[in-house]
Amino acid sequence: xxxxxxxxxxxxxxxxxxxxxxxxxLRFEPVDTTPxxxxxxxxxxxxxxxxxxxxxxxxxxxxxxxxxxxxxxLQPLRRFDLxxxxxxxxxxxxxxxxxxxxxxxxxxxxxxxxxxxxxxDLDRIPTLDVNDSLDYVMRAVTSxxxxxxxxxxLFGFSGSPWTLxxxxxxxxxxxxxxxxxxxxxxxxxxxxxxxDKLAIAVIDYLDAQVIAGAQALQIFDSWGGALGxxxxxEFSHAYNKRIVAELKVRHPTIPVILFTKGGGLxxxxxxxxxxxALGLDWTMPIDRARQVLRASERQLxxxxxxxxxxxxxxxxxxxxxxxxxxxxxxxxxKAMLDSAYACGEKTGYVANLGHGITQWADPERAKVxxxxxxEYQL
Amino acid sequence: xxxxxxxxxxxxxxxxxxxxxxxxxLRFEPVDTTPxxxxxxxxxxxxxxxxxxxxxxxxxxxxxxxxxxxxxxLQPLRRFDLxxxxxxxxxxxxxxxxxxxxxxxxxxxxxxxxxxxxxxDLDRIPTLDVNDSLDYVMRAVTSxxxxxxxxxxLFGFSGSPWTLxxxxxxxxxxxxxxxxxxxxxxxxxxxxxxxDKLAIAVIDYLDAQVIAGAQALQIFDSWGGALGxxxxxEFSHAYNKRIVAELKVRHPTIPVILFTKGGGLxxxxxxxxxxxALGLDWTMPIDRARQVLRASERQLxxxxxxxxxxxxxxxxxxxxxxxxxxxxxxxxxKAMLDSAYACGEKTGYVANLGHGITQWADPERAKVxxxxxxEYQL
Numbered sequence: 233x234x235x236x237x238x239x240x241x242x243x244x245x246x247x248x249x250x251x252x253x254x255x256x257x258l259r260f261e262p263v264d265t266t267p268x269x270x271x272x273x274x275x276x277x278x279x280x281x282x283x284x285x286x287x288x289x290x291x292x293x294x295x296x297x298x299x300x301x302x303x304x305x306l307q308p309l310r311r312f313d314l315x316x317x318x319x320x321x322x323x324x325x326x327x328x329x330x331x332x333x334x335x336x337x338x339x340x341x342x343x344x345x346x347x348x349x350x351x352x353d354l355d356r357i358p359t360l361d362v363n364d365s366l367d368y369v370m371r372a373v374t375s376x377x378x379x380x381x382x383x384x385x386l387f388g389f390s391g392s393p394w395t396l397x398x399x400x401x402x403x404x405x406x407x408x409x410x411x412x413x414x415x416x417x418x419x420x421x422x423x424x425x426x427x428d429k430l431a432i433a434v435i436d437y438l439d440a441q442v443i444a445g446a447q448a449l450q451i452f453d454s455w456g457g458a459l460g461x462x463x464x465x466e467f468s469h470a471y472n473k474r475i476v477a478e479l480k481v482r483h484p485t486i487p488v489i490l491f492t493k494g495g496g497l498x499x500x501x502x503x504x505x506x507x508x509a510l511g512l513d514w515t516m517p518i519d520r521a522r523q524v525l526r527a528s529e530r531q532l533x534x535x536x537x538x539x540x541x542x543x544x545x546x547x548x549x550x551x552x553x554x555x556x557x558x559x560x561x562x563x564x565x566k567a568m569l570d571s572a573y574a575c576g577e578k579t580g581y582v583a584n585l586g587h588g589i590t591q592w593a594d595p596e597r598a599k600v601x602x603x604x605x606x607e608y609q610l
Numbered sequence: 611x612x613x614x615x616x617x618x619x620x621x622x623x624x625x626x627x628x629x630x631x632x633x634x635x636l637r638f639e640p641v642d643t644t645p646x647x648x649x650x651x652x653x654x655x656x657x658x659x660x661x662x663x664x665x666x667x668x669x670x671x672x673x674x675x676x677x678x679x680x681x682x683x684l685q686p687l688r689r690f691d692l693x694x695x696x697x698x699x700x701x702x703x704x705x706x707x708x709x710x711x712x713x714x715x716x717x718x719x720x721x722x723x724x725x726x727x728x729x730x731d732l733d734r735i736p737t738l739d740v741n742d743s744l745d746y747v748m749r750a751v752t753s754x755x756x757x758x759x760x761x762x763x764l765f766g767f768s769g770s771p772w773t774l775x776x777x778x779x780x781x782x783x784x785x786x787x788x789x790x791x792x793x794x795x796x797x798x799x800x801x802x803x804x805x806d807k808l809a810i811a812v813i814d815y816l817d818a819q820v821i822a823g824a825q826a827l828q829i830f831d832s833w834g835g836a837l838g839x840x841x842x843x844e845f846s847h848a849y850n851k852r853i854v855a856e857l858k859v860r861h862p863t864i865p866v867i868l869f870t871k872g873g874g875l876x877x878x879x880x881x882x883x884x885x886x887a888l889g890l891d892w893t894m895p896i897d898r899a900r901q902v903l904r905a906s907e908r909q910l911x912x913x914x915x916x917x918x919x920x921x922x923x924x925x926x927x928x929x930x931x932x933x934x935x936x937x938x939x940x941x942x943x944k945a946m947l948d949s950a951y952a953c954g955e956k957t958g959y960v961a962n963l964g965h966g967i968t969q970w971a972d973p974e975r976a977k978v979x980x981x982x983x984x985e986y987q988l
Binding site for chain 1: 786787788791792794795796835837838839840841842872874875892893894895928930931932933934935938942945964968970
């Protein structure tokens, strides 16, 4: 029995949302204070996470275990005054469901037993029924949404097609993307076939997460920044744009955040999408990002002869800032928020780290970060 | 006996330069065609390099062996129509001379036996007499310059203080710069002490390379892009700016190229230095880089109330392009040069890759790249 057989439009049965600060900021509505959450907020820096993970066994067993995936998602909400939660899962669930044999080697990150290197590999990739092969994700979403009980909104998420493709072709993480870029320059049509399959899967995956209860979505293009400028447009952004457009048809009110790590140079490109917000890493000053986006929106409105959706921004404290003293963290948070609101508009911004919180961060310092964001007077 | 005792101002005895295309482009003088060279052009993609390296033993033995370091520097010049040569050496010679115990583990990159983690480690760092502890580098420079016999100019180079510091603190390469950023946010004065020592060493090192025969200099800030915007200014650029300024006092006619990988967002910051050119990786379109630089130069000229040095640009083909077909390489080179000259000014540009050529590149494809640059009609 698949997920869709058991749950019919669960959205209607969940508790009403109490804290809508994040959703308001994404819609450029007034907020009382800045909404904040942390990428990878359920993670190894928390002792309670490590305890639950040890009970579950390996990482993917934790993802597949509805009760424990719910538990680790809720853990940071008990410690910190967060304005959003995010599904505990991995970006590689889609390739795993496609049969690539995901496994984790100690200290080495994720690996695939069967990387995609030739047409036969590509042809073996099945069209996913996400409610069947990824039903454990949807069960986790519904369980988490139920347990949160309306306290804060729940993000669903997916890796971008380009980012998923790099793992699938390299067979794991990579420093130079030798095989993926070998295809990009040597056999671009092959890469496009793979990206097309992934785009379809990502649309269905995020759509199903929303039906299961996700109230906002984030697409992680973790390795988009490895591409050249024109290649980013062709091999990454074009697919993200298509995914967001389709999600907006299916779920017009669900906000979508697009986060390209290392994509600060290309905000003008990313502006050409229906995303509600763009994520920034710490290399891009937020005031400059907001200027670039406003200028790009004006140009795009002229180009398309219709007003474009204004994009909020999310980010962008260097996660390493949390290695500093409380005073340093507060100083850096103030600088970040001064930059975010330099334009005079006291909304359209979500505070976050510029990448996932690291396993070495002290939870007490994470609390300093979150509280400093909320204490900042708008 | 140190190098400076044996060679007194060798610059005067070298053969006159026959191909000054690169130097002319850096000075914004007319050129007959675009000058081109490749970062890491003496390297593992060349079978003749691998043969010479096998004779020398390990990597540092090759760097210390004047005859063989000269031989591998000249090898790419025999194969390709290059417009510059670059000293064969490693960016980690300075930390090695400082006693950190450089070694190379198979497949793991460079490591240091004695990383810098506390004040005692820092206090143990000696003030270098570069003509003593790095005399092998100066001997190689003079030998190479003599052997090239004026065919093309010879680059000397160094890592930037920030980039060297990351290796010295982490004890090798890093993905997240945990310890270095821990100091940056937790004990910035400690990091500044180290960077200050490194800046002094880099100045002396590059000065000595010029005296030994280098005709141009490049500073590699390979990991500058890992910093936040304000942190890049304080912990990387400030030191690079100081180094270039001092070199310009000592050697006003020697051009200096500053290459910050991942620094495309910060060209306006890098413009505030006396560098003759900025290196670009493939994420930054060259036409946009030139626009940013012209605007920054105008602003800086107003700020300092005196005209600023115009900056040429160098780069920026993705090294992975060489995995593509000859047609793809030619198409990408054309797009790069169209972008480089979009402003209408047919000089002030040096073609290069956006990072070092990889060990998996086919030398025949490198030849296609170099010839395509020269065949492009200005």
